[in-house]
Amino acid sequence: MMKKMMISPVSFILSFLLIIFFSSHAAAQDFWPSDYSAPQGPAGYSSKKSGNITVDDFVFSGLGVAGNTSNVFKAAVTPAFVQQFPGVNGLGVSLVRADIAPGGVIPLHAHPRATEIILLVEGTVVAGFISTANDPYIKTLKKGDIMVFPKGLLHFIVNSAPSNALIFASFSSDNPGAQILDNALFAKNFPSELIAASTLLDVAEVKRLKGVFGGSG
Template sequence: MMISSICFIFFLILSSSYAAVQDFCVADYTAPPGPAGYSCKNPSDVKVDDFVYSGLGVPGNYSKLNKVRLKAAFVAQFPGLNGLGISLARADMEVGGVVPMHTHRGASEVILVAEGKVIAGFIASDNKAYVKNLKKGDIMVLPRGLLHFQVNAGDTRALVFASFSSDDPGVQNLEKSLFQNDLRTELIAQTTLLDSAEIKKLKGLLGGTN
């Protein structure tokens, strides 16, 4: 009986200490974000809709260049994710569509093929490529910080959902980094071994200068 009473009291103390811990930190978009992310909204102002996001129910804006529609549910769009270390995205790829080479500095990624057939892969730091043909229901993990891609490998539209191990995974697109900038063409040629004429062509296509 004495042991049971002690355990009960310990449980009450432990429960009280947990109650003092903040359960969540819904993003306050009225305050500027800092290096650590968004400030927390006053708990009294938090609503259930802060934890619900309906944006992934429809495709995103269409990229004619890559034949893909991308839609993100990161902390900038979904305040309830703030500080939780998770997020989602949607990619609708038309026939021939591509999610081009890119990296996420802050997250690993898991993709789920919901419709169609997709070739997906990543390049490890030792330059070994890991590539797989995926079908509906397949998932693949893309490790943090590594270049990766997806290509529609079928003759119908492909739909892919992606989850990330960060509420703000960040993204750096390889083609935009190289050709949508004001870095001089000759420097890009010297540092990539690409032909200057092709670099200028791609800069013109993607909006780069110099």
């Protein structure tokens, strides 16, 4: 017959303490709200110490107010990325609000670190993306429609309707990044002659667009 295995009181207590220790350690790793006062490293923001974490780290109220669309694009994007919303640090999600006035546009841009999915809450827009095979995928969206833009691909939204459009977009990263094509070409000091040579635009037109976007060179 097999003998019953006996556990000594000391072993039992040690096992119980280890369970408590690892459970507490795991709980401390449930979330990592951003510590904006600490240096930012290659992996992103450091986390607040557990004693400094509050429920306010997990609440963001900035998306309830319409953005200012008085700009060249007639559009405003209000982000709730890790830079603005500490609670999403390390969780791989984030959100933005986009307000687009009639005739406005979210210009061609890409997010190098995230797939994006948009929900049209108000209005009618034309949205689309371009694949790496340079095929365009374009659709007119109405209230309640959603559309996904795969990670890293150029995409855009145009409001050609007579009323404002409101969009909420979510991302598969807390820090999706964004590169706007117009700003990359015309808002900095990329030499005009090189832009003209690489895009086949006229140098005069390049300089005109730099005047619109505040670029030089």
